[in-house]
Amino acid sequence: MRLINRRPAPGVARLLALVPFVLVMVAYLIGSGIRLSENPSDKLLPSFASFAAAIDRMAFQVDQRTGDILLLVDTEASLYRLFAALAIAVAIGLVLGIVIGLLPYFRAGLGSFVAVVSMVPPLALLPILFITMGLGEASKIALIVIGVAPCLVRDVALRVGDLPPQQSIKAQTLGASTWQIVLRVVLPQTLPRLIDSLRLQIGPAWLFLIAAEAIASESGLGYRIFLVRRYLAMDVILPYVAWITLLAFLMDRALAILQRRAFPWFEAARASG
Incomplete structure (x- = not known):
């Protein structure tokens, strides 16, 4: 069957929709970990703990x-x-x-x-x-x-x-x-x-x-x-x-x-x- 005629099942489609978000999240975690390991005071890519603290403070x-x-x-x-x-x-x-x-x-x-x-x-x-x-x-x-x-x-x-x-x-x-x-x-x-x-x-x-x-x-x-x-x-x-x-x-x-x-x-x- 040609690729153009293949349709993912509903569950597979939902899983595929999540993949780009997961990849972006993983890339951010890796980049943040590298920068924070070199400089714990780095502000460019904060840790998730910093995000949580800021959200709590603002919201x-x-x-x-x-x-x-x-x-x-x-x-x-x-x-x-x-x-x-x-x-x-x-x-x-x-x-x-x-x-x-x-x-x-x-x-x-x-x-x-x-x-x-x-x-x-x-x-x-x-x-x-x-x-x-x-x-x-x-x-x-x-x-x-x-x-x-x-x-x-x-x-x-x-x-x-x-x-x-x-x-x-x-x-x-x-x-x-x-x-x-x-x-x-x-x-x-x-x-x-x-x-x-x-x-x-x-x-x-x-x-x-x-x-x-x-x-x-x-x-x-x-x-x-x-x-x-x-x-x-x-x-x-x-x-x-x-x-x-x-x-x-x-x-x-x-x-x-x-x-x-x-x-x-x-x-x-x-x-x-």
Whole structure:
């Protein structure tokens, strides 16, 4: 049997999924052991005991200066900014994407503009946002929206344009208005595809958030990472990076579950297509 036709059993597939993580862990343990044996004060690759102490200090003990649990405060601040920005970006992406993909006049007027805007490096606009909007929450949220929304608009517009034209023709034959076509033909087929697009934008959204928090913020996961880097506190930085990765992964899984439960037909349609 050709290798392309071989499928691992479910148990084997789960085991194979764990292999890369185990290899990375073993490589870290080896590297950390070598460096610590040469220099017990080495901060580049801390031991797991150092990680445990740092996690306990950041996540389970009240900070004496602020009276807060730092990891909790940082997570709440970052997730507020991220969720607010993604909600705005999704609304913009859905509305403009459908309008551009469905209506020729809007496609002619806005299609090229959105394409050009999507090519602007969002991080290059960060100083402008801080100057015009200040150093508060608005500029950080705006950066994420600017970075994510144009990509969502373009992707939704392309997905709407790929819908079979026969569906629109049949709906018009039955007397449907443009608004009814949007609600009953375009929107139900666009929402699961929008979730796919949003899943792909989770990583960039976190990147823009951390960049904004690193430059001007008093709380947040990105702020904390760049605050402790001056002390070479890898025992704090690496757990924070792992925590951000876990949060992003959970967001991706939550969106996948939402898509599967809200649109059970979509997975079968994509497989058959």
